[in-house]
Amino acid sequence: MTPGDQPDQQNTRPAEFVEALAKGIAILECFDATHAEMTLSEVARRVGLTPAATRRSLITLQTLGYVGQKNKRFHLTPKIMTLGSAFYFSARIDEVLLPDLRGLVESFGDASSVGTLDGLDVIYIAHYSVQRARRAAAVVGARYPACSTSLGRVLLAGLPDDALKSYIARIEPAPLTSRTIIDPDELYREVLAVRETGYSTTVDQLDYGITALAVPIRDPEGKTIAALNTSGYTGLVTPESLVAERLPELRAAASRIAHAISRYPILQSIIGT
Incomplete structure (x- = not known):
């Protein structure tokens, strides 16, 4: 193999x-x-x-x-960075995705990211932050278990039922923190709840100190092709405060990004695969 x-x-x-x-x-x-x-x-x-x-x-x-x-x-x-930069510039990440990430950070502070699903993981394809604390890095190109991130759970919620069940059957979740959900049945219920509400909130799932809210980015047919999040420090924000204060603008930004992606065939092809 x-x-x-x-x-x-x-x-x-x-x-x-x-x-x-x-x-x-x-x-x-x-x-x-x-x-x-x-x-x-x-x-x-x-x-x-x-x-x-x-x-x-x-x-x-x-x-x-x-x-x-x-x-x-x-x-x-350092030459390895040319491989990633080729994607970054050819996909017009700076032009298409970063303006809304900057807008979210200017409005709320903290950090904002866009990610897509790759196998069992979520890959961060755009990120903007004013945070400086040492914690799991959400830099462009970082990949983490989809089941342990707000972005990943939104992406999993967008999968067909058979694909979601296959994902749950294949994963072996690691206890990244004491709060990380590792029980497959509980994870499945969490993703179904995300599918019902249309957003995901997580607290200290990937790393201590990260509370996040994510929503889907959908193509014109309604398929989830990426996810957008906003995150803050656990203790300074709560899932409830993120939903109350940031969800409307996060959804508006996701809609703008989806519209922008539709105008760039290359980016649409890359993200939509």
Whole structure:
């Protein structure tokens, strides 16, 4: 099985699937905040490859300039940022998404983000914040378990019933805090409640100190293609205060973003997939 595959994905790969490329991408993705530098054997364990296959991929990535090496430990180089920036600028993120995020932060302070669903996770594709405290970073490109974020639960609520049940059956929620919901049945009920109300609130699910409110961003057919949130510090805001004070403007911003996305075919194609 190729690194990064879900158990049922191997049989759905096209005949033209390039195994070597998939291995290289898996190696790039295995570096993170807690694994910033790794030996060859550590990388191999992280991606589930043999040391020989890992070495070939690392040498290729090092030759291309995406990976560096010091004292037998490998690390990413700044060149890796060109891959993310290519998406950022081609998708017109700054032009289409950031104006409303800035507007929400100017109105309420704190932070605002847009995210999309990717497998079991939510990926942040836009973010704006005035917060400076140390906590789970909602930077562009960050990914977190969808079930533990307000954005993710909104996105899950937009799935068809069979897809949602499949998601619940596949996940193994981690207790990121003492308040993180990890019981599958309770998570399922939470998502159904989000589907009913049209918004999600979370308190200290992803990290301590984060209370958030999220709403869907829908395409012209009503399909949820992304989610928009606003968040603040637990103790300074509550789910009830976020709903009362921010929900109307958050929904208005989501509507504006949806309209803006519809005017950019590339962004619509990227987010709508």
